[in-house]
Amino acid sequence: MKVGIRRERLQGERRVAATPETVTQLTALGLEVLVESGAGSESGHPDGSYTDAGATVVPELGLGELDVFCHVRPLSPDLVGGLRSGTITIGLASPASELPTVAALATAGVTSFALELVPRISRAQSMDALTSQALVSGYRVVLEAAIRFPRFFPLYMTAAGTIPPARVLVLGAGVAGLQAIATAKRLGARVSAYDVRPASADEVTSMGGTFITLDLDAVEGTGGYARELSEDRSVRQRELLAPHVAAADVLITTAAIPGRPAPLLVTQDMVTAMRMGSVVIDLAAETGGNVEGVVAGRDTQVTTRTGDGTVTLVGMKDAPSTMPADASRLFAKNVANLLALMTESGTVSPDFTDEVVAGACLTHGGTIRHEPTATALTGEQH
Template sequence: MKVVVAAETREHERRVALVPDLVGRLTSAGLEVVVESGAGLGALHTDESYEAAGASVAGPDALASADVVVSVQPLPPSRLAGLRSGAVTVSFLPATQELDVVRAARDAGVTAFSLELVPRISRAQSMDALTSQALVAGYRAVLVAAEKLPRFFPLSMTAAGTIPPAEVLVLGAGVAGLQAIATARRLGARVQAYDVRAASADEVRSLGAKFVELDLPSLEGAGGYAREMTEDRAQLQRDLLAPHVSASDVLITTAAVPGRSAPLLVERPAVEAMRPGSIVVDLAAESGGNVEGSVAGSEVLVGGALVWGARNVPSQLPVHASRLFAANVVNLVLLMTADGKVTPDFADEIVDGAAVTHDGAVRHAPTRELLEAE
């Protein structure tokens, strides 16, 4: 069976769904790997490097004969329409936000898998692309802040005087937040962090940061996610966080919920109260933003603070982001592979949970309901 690595077509996407180092894992399972010419260039992988790893390189027409197509972003409807019925696609696919893509996959008889929908269970950790890419985003967030902050991050004691460390506040202690904490600490900043899940306090402290206590009940939910809070509690939380925000040189926010709008954590007056030259990095800007006033892909001034709105942050470090993403993709494809054939077994909870379309139908219930309501 032929696995085709599609070249990305969406703006600002530099990652690739398979790197040369992992081609051998698929060919060893009896699969043929074909890479669209130029697919890896954004992540610094040449066509020649794929060929040396055992893949072949072809033009865009390779998709027409593909059994499996892997990509980072979902294929556009025009490319899905050109796939043969029964083909499998594996990519990020925020199904409820990409109804045109889902509709095209359904109509083409394509079995589309969304990496956002991979269940958060132990057996699926190696396929969890949200986690692997959040790791990249958390690291990158601190580099952005350190570059743009007109002050040092570390403590410096010199003959000319002592320069105190930067004060960094991280909101959200998931994978991205913990990586941001660790990176800021490595750069010498004094770091505080907050999360609505009280259980995250030990993880924050283990990295040498201080956990912000707000005297609010924990919102620990299933699968490590936070439960949804009422608006009254959300407003109280924003009010209690405001003085911590205004006392920080750097604010990094990381709270996002797949398929839903990001929660508003910081209101504009709190940002306006920050010292001139302060930096805010909102990693959730693409899904509505944790910080009032942030704009995805843009830098805006709020008071004297610069607010950097994130857009496809993992793609800004495409080499390692691609390596991690490719491992997630390969693990999911191999889960469905036996005797050189990719045959999804929907009795497997991972396969069933990640499937959006199959055999001309939409399997993901929330997306199906949206399409039926049109």
């Protein structure tokens, strides 16, 4: 069976869905791997490395000849139209925001697997792309903050005087948040963090951060994510966070709710209360942002309340692509492991009695198998 890897077409996307390492893994399963020329160049993998690993490099990938198509970014309806019925796709799908593509996948009879839907259970950890890419993002956002911050992160005691450490506040203690805490701590900053999930306190502490406890009850949602707060509780949360935000030199926000816009944690008024030179990095900018006024892919200067300077508000966009080599290495392994789960004796045949396969499936046999997406699409059509 033919597995295809295409060069990503979205501007700025530098990752690839297969590396030479995973090509070796897939060919060992009896699969034939076709890689479009240039697919891995941005992530440090020239065509020759794929050939050496056992893949066939082609000038342009013919979608209609593939049995399996692996991708990074969500597909477009036009691209789906080039796939034949029965093709299997594996990659990020963003089903909540890409409803026209989901409809096209079902209409085309494509069996699609969305990596966002991989169940968060122990045996599926090696296929969990959200976690692997959040690891990259959490590391990168701290570097972006350090570059823009006009002071050192660590404490320095010199003959010319003592330089105090930067105070970093991380909102959201998921995988990205925890990695941000660990990275900021390694750079010598004094780090504190907050998450509505009380269970995350131990994780924050284990990374060297100080957990902030607010007088606000919250119930943990499914899959380790926080449940969305009511509007009254959200307002109260922002009120309680305001003094902590004002005291921070660097604020990093990472809060997300799967399938929903990012929760608003920080208002513009809270940003203006920060000191001049402070930096705010919003990792959730592409899904609406945790910080009011953020624009994905742009740095915005916000004047402080005192009028003596500005705060830099950064809307991160496609953070994993800023580190394409390691991001691709992890992502490609997630894809290959999911594909391997469905492959036996060179044939890819999904077993829908397997909870990982069933959970990750978005469309199959002309139907949308992911119920929330099916419901959302029905509502949109009406």
